[in-house]
Amino acid sequence: MNTNFVSSLQSGLDDLAAKGTLKKLNYLASPQAARVQMEGRGEVLILSSNNYLGLCNEPEVVEAGIGALRQYGAGTASVRFICGTFTVHRELEAALARFVGTQAAMSYVSAWNANEGLTATIVEEGDFVVSDALNHASIIDSIRLAKAITKCTTGVYQHSDLDDLVAKLKANQSARRRIIWTDGVFSMEGSIAKLPQILQIAKDHDAIVVMDDSHATGVLGRTGRGTAEHFGVLGEVDVITSTLGKALGGAAGGFVAGPAALCDTLTQRSRPQLFSNALPPTVAASSLAAVEFLESHPERVTTLRENANYFRAAIKEAGFNPLDGETPIVPIIIGETADAIRMSEMLLAEGIFVTGFGFPVVPHGTARLRCQISAAHTRADLDYAVRAIQKVGRKAGVLR
Ligand SMILES: Cc1ncc(COP(=O)(O)O)c(C=O)c1O
DSSP: OOHHHHHHHHHHHHHHHHHTOOOOOOOBOSOSSSEEEETTTEEEEESSOSOTTSOTTOHHHHHHHHHHHHHHOSOOOSOIIIIIOOHHHHHHHHHHHHHHTOSEEEEESBHHHHHHHHHHHHOOTTOEEEEETTOOHHHHHHHHHHHHHHOOEEEEEOTTOHHHHHHHHHHTTTSSOEEEEEESBOTTTOOBOOHHHHHHHHHHTTEEEEEEOTTTTTTSSTTSOOHHHHTTOTTOOSEEEEESSSSSOSSSBEEEEEOHHHHHHHHHHOHHHHHSOOOOHHHHHHHHHHHHHHHHOTHHHHHHHHHHHHHHHHHHHTTOOOOOOSSSEEEEEEESHHHHHHHHHHHHHTTEEOOEEOTTTSOTTOEEEEEEOOTTOOHHHHHHHHHHHHHHHHHTTSOO
């Protein structure tokens, strides 16, 4: 055992503890739902989950997973191209493509994997990849990986600053190809990418648009088809990636959706496809059931939107000033990381589970309580949460 290695890790953890920014794990003993059983605490109301549509414990979704466990067994025991492709993968991928409005889709074991597998496969030497400053860590790392492999050129434009985007594209007009990488919904802000303008800019500058819709799939648009549906531009984004770990049942998994030739290329060349096991069939089956459920129950999306609007108005009425937006992500800026974490602990004592996010997830000085609303919440849940946040805000001196 290398004791220096272990003691250097321990001193890093001690530093975080001294700053009050050490993350603590809370263990749940029941399914994700509006209210969950937290080990050692009993029932708490959850305001931190990506279970946007309440599908994590939807009977049809759960039963589909159980059925697949019986039909296909515990796992794939192989990567896709050897012997790990099951019929349920094909059904899921067809449903995902149909749902987000593309020719084809390819599943991965996570959206993180999908983003890394995609960028490293499509980017080549001489390309220019430009990324929104607030893009998710998986996009950032996917571009870093692609750059390390291909020596492509990369750039970052200020968050949603389209003049900056255009300037960066113009400066790289001689690149072999230009790729614009954006989140559909930015997870820490709850803001929505200016997609119609980005598509126009891409046309003007002969660029490819790649969008991660992880927080928009099942959430935005009248029927939950995501950012493109929200703006009425379904079918116009070159490549969409998203997760199965949030609105679509919440189990795990992600996907890339786009032209059939792209998905075929990923099958041939994307390294996570070639060297890592396929999505477990149980997860594929419950995700498929989630997509089908959503196709036949678009009213869930309406409930989610109404709940989010209700909470946003109520939290403003209670004296807070959350970041503006139209999504179910409602961030309440607190400032210092330790304060946000302390407030989140005080809220837990009130029976509300909402996570405080600080540096390095968000910039210094903008630590926040990120509230996430679900269609599973009742109005009584939301009222209770607002009252508790107000009480704790006063106690913590954040609210007068
Ligand atoms: C925008 C975005 N992309 C990708 C991911 C990663 O998703 P997954 O858990 O499927 O890897 C997340 C998860 O937080 C996300 O918010």
